[in-house]
Amino acid sequence: MKEFDPVKYKQMVREHQERDDPFGWFDSIYTDAKGDHRAVFWADLAPNPYFLEWLEKHPVKGLNKKAIAIGCGVGDDAEAMAAYGYEVTAFDIAPSAIDLCKNRYTESTVNYLVEDLFDYPTEWEGSYDLVYECNTIQVLPGRYRKEAMVAMVSLIANEGEILVSCRSRNKGEELDAIPLPLDQEEIDGFMDLGLVEKSFLAYDDDQDPPVPHFFSSYKKEKA
Ligand SMILES: C[S@@+](CC[C@H](N)C(=O)[O-])C[C@H]1O[C@@H](n2cnc3c(N)ncnc32)[C@H](O)[C@@H]1O
Numbered sequence: 001m002k003e004f005d006p007v008k009y010k011q012m013v014r015e016h017q018e019r020d021d022p023f024g025w026f027d028s029i030y031t032d033a034k035g036d037h038r039a040v041f042w043a044d045l046a047p048n049p050y051f052l053e054w055l056e057k058h059p060v061k062g063l064n065k066k067a068i069a070i071g072c073g074v075g076d077d078a079e080a081m082a083a084y085g086y087e088v089t090a091f092d093i094a095p096s097a098i099d100l101c102k103n104r105y106t107e108s109t110v111n112y113l114v115e116d117l118f119d120y121p122t123e124w125e126g127s128y129d130l131v132y133e134c135n136t137i138q139v140l141p142g143r144y145r146k147e148a149m150v151a152m153v154s155l156i157a158n159e160g161e162i163l164v165s166c167r168s169r170n171k172g173e174e175l176d177a178i179p180l181p182l183d184q185e186e187i188d189g190f191m192d193l194g195l196v197e198k199s200f201l202a203y204d205d206d207q208d209p210p211v212p213h214f215f216s217s218y219k220k221e222k223a
Contacts, residue, residue, distance in 0.1 A: 004041035009041075009178075010178045012025055012028075013025055013139075013178050014178065017141040017142075022140055022141050022144050023093050023116070026092075026093055026094040026097070026139075027093075027094040027095060027096050027097075029041070029042070029094070030074075030094050030096035030097045030099075030100055031096045033096075033100065035099075035100070035103065037074040037075075037100045037101075037103075037104050040073065040074055040097075040100070042073070042135070043073055043074045043076070044076070045074070045076060046076055047076050047077050047080040048077075048134065048165050048215065050165070050201060050203075050215040051077065051080065051132070051134070051163060051165060051215070052080060054163060054199075054217065055080060055081065055084040056084075059084070059085070060084065060085045060086060060129070061084070061085035062085070063085070064087070065085070065086050065087070065129040065130065066086060066087050066088075066089070066127060066128050066129050066130075066157070067081040067086035067087070067088050067089075067128060067129065067130035067131070067132065068088070068089045068090070068091070068124070068127075068128045068130075068131050068132070068155055069081065069088065069089070069090040069091070069132050069134075070091070070117060070131065070132065070133045070134075070136050070152060071091075071092050071093070071117065071133075071134075071135075071136035072090035072091060072092050072097070072098075072101065072112070073092065073097055073134075074097065074100050074101060074104065075090060075100070075101035075104060075105055075108075075110065075112065077090075077132055077134055078090030078101070078110045078112070079105060079108065079110060081110075081130065081132065082108065082109050082110050086129070086130060087109075088109070088110040088111065089110070089111045089113065089124075089128075090110050090111070090112050090113070091112070091113045091114065091115035091117075091120070092114065092115075093114070093115070093116050093117070094114075095114045098112050098113065098114050117136070117148055117151045117152070118144075118147065118148075118151055120151070120155070124155055125154055125155065126154070126155070126156065126157055126158070127155065127157055128155050128156060128157055128160055129157050129159075129160045129161070130160060130161055130162075130163070131152055131155050131156050131160070131161070131162040131163070132162075132163050132165075133152055133162060133163070133164045133165070133166075134164075134165040134166070135165065135166055135167070135179070136148060137149065137164075137166060137182060137186075138166050138167050138179040138180055138181055138182060139178075139179045141180070145186070146189060149189055149190060149193060150193060153190065153193045153194070153195060153220070156195075156220040157220070158220060158222055158223050159219065159220065159221065159222055160219070160220050161198065161217050161218065161219045161220070162190065162195065162217070162218050162220075163215070163216070163217045164187065164190065164214065164215070164216050164217070164218070165213070165214070165215050166181065166182050166187070166213065166214055167179060167181035167182070167211060167212065167213055167214075168181050168182055168183065168184075168187075168202060168212045168213055168214045169181040169182070169183050169212065170183065171183040171184065171185060181212070182214060187214055187216060190216075190218045191218065194220070195218035195219060195220055196218060196219045196221055197216065197217070197218050198217045198218060198219050199215075199216060199217045200214070200216040200217075201214065201215045201216065202214055203215065
């Protein structure tokens, strides 16, 4: 059962952001779950269907391809990439998220690690054929959003791709929202960082009321 007080949550996030401690609250979301991954309020406990459709349409089994899940949460997306044949690294800045993943997937081939997107191991740079970003940018404030995009792009290997799944909003709207969805201009920033857009989908999810989302993919062309 997920117990979640949205008012307290937003106040806690805002307080951290106002004192420029944008990552200091993530671990508490997972420790509050007390070892039960089902109690993490933002965890869908299943990959986005558009992500699964992309994996299905881009088979890699036997090709020795590497993937990485950014801010992997409780691990559903990382496990999906592993099931589709990738050698997967999945990381999160929250140690208790990684503990939940390891306890949940005891037989996993995924390498679950506590790491910071802004200070990742140097050998990761340019190493991943597939980078998956789901809902991390939207929980970051101000300059950290663009810096996160730069860091994500730096992980992509030549001719590799990044898939981005996030909430969306119209430009100029919901300016104080937590999480703050991406607008079109912001997500187009992946192209400003030298990537080529391969697909772009704007859709409403099946919540009541529906929540608008983007699901898009970008490729790093051969250097
Ligand atoms: C909204 S959650 C999304 C989790 C998961 N991707 C999902 O879709 O369920 C954002 C995640 O990003 C992680 N995160 C935030 N900043 C990070 C950073 N600098 N490095 C690594 N992970 C980070 C948080 O701990 C959290 O697990």
